Amino acid sequence: MVTPASTSRITIAPATELPGADDGVVMQGIARSFGDNIVLRDVSLHIRPGEVYALLGENGAGKSTLMRILTGLLPPDAGTVTVDDRSLDAGGRDRIAMVHQHFMLVPSMTVAENFLLGRSRGVVGRGRLRRTCDEISTLAAETGLACNPAARVDTLSVGEQQRVEILRALHLGARYLLLDEPTANLAPAEVHSLLAQIRDLAVERGVGIVLITHHLEEVLEAADRVGVLRGGRLVAEKPVAEVTTAELARDMVGRDVGLGIRRAASEPSGGRMLELVGVSVPGKLDEVTLRVGAGQLVAVAGVEGNGQSALEDVLSGLAADPSGAVRIADKEVDISSPRSLRDAGVGIVPSDRYTRGLVKSLGIDTNLAVDSYTTPPLARRGGRLSRNAIRDRAERIIAALSVKASSPRTLAGTLSGGHAQRVVLGRVLDGAPDVLVVAQPTRGLDVGATEFVWDTLVEHRARGAAILLISSDLDEICSLADRVVVLYRGRIVAEFDKGPFDREALGSAMGGFQEVAA
Numbered sequence: 161m162v163t164p165a166s167t168s169r170i171t172i173a174p175a176t177e178l179p180g181a182d183d184g185v186v187m188q189g190i191a192r193s194f195g196d197n198i199v200l201r202d203v204s205l206h207i208r209p210g211e212v213y214a215l216l217g218e219n220g221a222g223k224s225t226l227m228r229i230l231t232g233l234l235p236p237d238a239g240t241v242t243v244d245d246r247s248l249d250a251g252g253r254d255r256i257a258m259v260h261q262h263f264m265l266v267p268s269m270t271v272a273e274n275f276l277l278g279r280s281r282g283v284v285g286r287g288r289l290r291r292t293c294d295e296i297s298t299l300a301a302e303t304g305l306a307c308n309p310a311a312r313v314d315t316l317s318v319g320e321q322q323r324v325e326i327l328r329a330l331h332l333g334a335r336y337l338l339l340d341e342p343t344a345n346l347a348p349a350e351v352h353s354l355l356a357q358i359r360d361l362a363v364e365r366g367v368g369i370v371l372i373t374h375h376l377e378e379v380l381e382a383a384d385r386v387g388v389l390r391g392g393r394l395v396a397e398k399p400v401a402e403v404t405t406a407e408l409a410r411d412m413v414g415r416d417v418g419l420g421i422r423r424a425a426s427e428p429s430g431g432r433m434l435e436l437v438g439v440s441v442p443g444k445l446d447e448v449t450l451r452v453g454a455g456q457l458v459a460v461a462g463v464e465g466n467g468q469s470a471l472e473d474v475l476s477g478l479a480a481d482p483s484g485a486v487r488i489a490d491k492e493v494d495i496s497s498p499r500s501l502r503d504a505g506v507g508i509v510p511s512d513r514y515t516r517g518l519v520k521s522l523g524i525d526t527n528l529a530v531d532s533y534t535t536p537p538l539a540r541r542g543g544r545l546s547r548n549a550i551r552d553r554a555e556r557i558i559a560a561l562s563v564k565a566s567s568p569r570t571l572a573g574t575l576s577g578g579h580a581q582r583v584v585l586g587r588v589l590d591g592a593p594d595v596l597v598v599a600q601p602t603r604g605l606d607v608g609a610t611e612f613v614w615d616t617l618v619e620h621r622a623r624g625a626a627i628l629l630i631s632s633d634l635d636e637i638c639s640l641a642d643r644v645v646v647l648y649r650g651r652i653v654a655e656f657d658k659g660p661f662d663r664e665a666l667g668s669a670m671g672g673f674q675e676v677a678a
């Protein structure tokens with residue numbers, strides 16, 4: 161039983177209808193600034209029913225701002241939006257739905273209960289719930305987006321939750337879907353099937369889809385047209401059949417980008433810099449044993465939800481009830497204390513930049529000072545803080561990582577996702593730690609920034625840092641790792657000792673299709 165808040169009729173989006181001349185999402189002359197920061201200038205876009213339109217742009221280019229304007233969450237300073245020739249206020253808004261990277265589902269409720277949230281006043285009876293289950297099953301069968309309406313959301317994989325979000329939007333009557341990096345957390349095999357399902361929704365049901373992604377191959381695989389935002393303007397708009405990934409990268413960042421293999425030039429020294437022995441966290445991590453030598457980069461490959469967060473928690477000193485041992489340079493460290501790990505030389509780039517990496521309501525300068533304010537040069541004699549040193553440090557890191565911010569005091573919560581990630585990376589890398597644990601370091605970063613982060617990790621490996629890369633991105637793993645272990649359901653199920661790595665074998669181990677004894 162659920163007690164949703166307001167009443168609305170359930171309308172299942174019909175399968176393909178012939179589009180009229182004015183159909184589609186039409187944005188004309190959109191402009192938007194935040195203070196002096198001009199984010200969008202005279203942007204016009206037309207997304208037609210039945211097409212997949214990929215929207216690209218480097219971090220901070222204004223993609224999310226444009227999508228927030230499109231869904232009516234943010235008013236533009238100038239310009240108009242119509243959906244099938246209706247303004248947003250005259251019914252257009254009901255035809256558009258945004259599917260976020262961070263899902264908006266209530267984990268303790270079933271799929272059907274989530275569908276009914278906010279859609280009827282008072283208690284929902286069994287009959288209504290059953291009807292909704294039937295409607296979901298019908299829609300799932302029609303669209304090929306498999307889904308069990310009676311399943312609790314917290315029992316579903318990330319890929320299944322993604323499908324629930326899409327089905328919910330269609331169930332609400334959306335004819336246009338805005339998908340914000342929909343593949344960011346999926347296993348390699350799931351990526352291809354989701355992209356195929358997205359294409360089917362467009363081709364067979366006439367849904368118009370905006371696909372925001374930083375993975376350029378996904379654009380070629382799934383989209384019909386691609387638009388590139390740069391400096392607040394739409395600088396390119398092309399049929400996908402006429403572009404290459406190299407051209408798209410150039411359109412986005414204004415230069416050539418090389419994301420090739422970057423394994424260690426020489427054999428790693430093999431010294432035991434970071435060692436985990438039989439590390440377990442109840443219900444999450446099972447007897448994980450691994451070693452990372454000085455000057456070596458070991459990747460822990462896996463899809464979110466298979467123990468990566470627990471591993472990150474252990475190495476941050478934040479896991480609940482961990483067991484086993486962690487040694488840094490052959491010395492055991494107290495894993496119940498974040499400070500012991502930090503003092504032992506471990507630097508962590510957390511996977512969730514907002515809950516672990518940044519305080520959104522504080523400035524970039526303060527965020528960059530949080531792990532070094534007790535020592536000089538930030539701390540002065542007598543325990544007082546040096547404002548100048550805090551500002552200088554912030555200015556240096558902002559310049560080194562090209563963080564797009566009007567001043568060092570800009571609030572972290574107003575940065576675009578990619579630039580927020582740069583601040584977190586900048587803080588950790590600036591300390592040049594002996595052991596670097598980096599979780600999903602390039603998630604949400606544009607190709608130019610990804611190239612920069614990869615090069616930076618390689619530099620730190622070359623100076624002798626031991627790097628543990630926790631990632632679900634096969635390109636990242638295959639390009640950077642000297643060794644790969646695969647984490648599935650909390651256990652290491654496969655190990656790959658030397659590149660070049662077999663992407664297919666890696667992908668299937670990540671998806672749990674093949675368990676190889678460690």
Ligand SMILES: Nc1ncnc2c1ncn2[C@@H]1O[C@H](COP(=O)(O)OP(=O)(O)OP(=O)(O)O)[C@@H](O)[C@H]1O
Pocket residue numbers: 194197199217218219220221222223224225226564574575576577578579604606
């Ligand atoms: N509420 C806000 N207040 C101030 N500035 C903002 C706000 N929202 C966005 N901005 C600024 O607008 C610019 C564009 O941000 P936006 O989030 O639209 O970029 P994006 O293209 O989605 O980037 P990313 O790929 O990093 O997610 C950035 O400079 C950001 O700092």
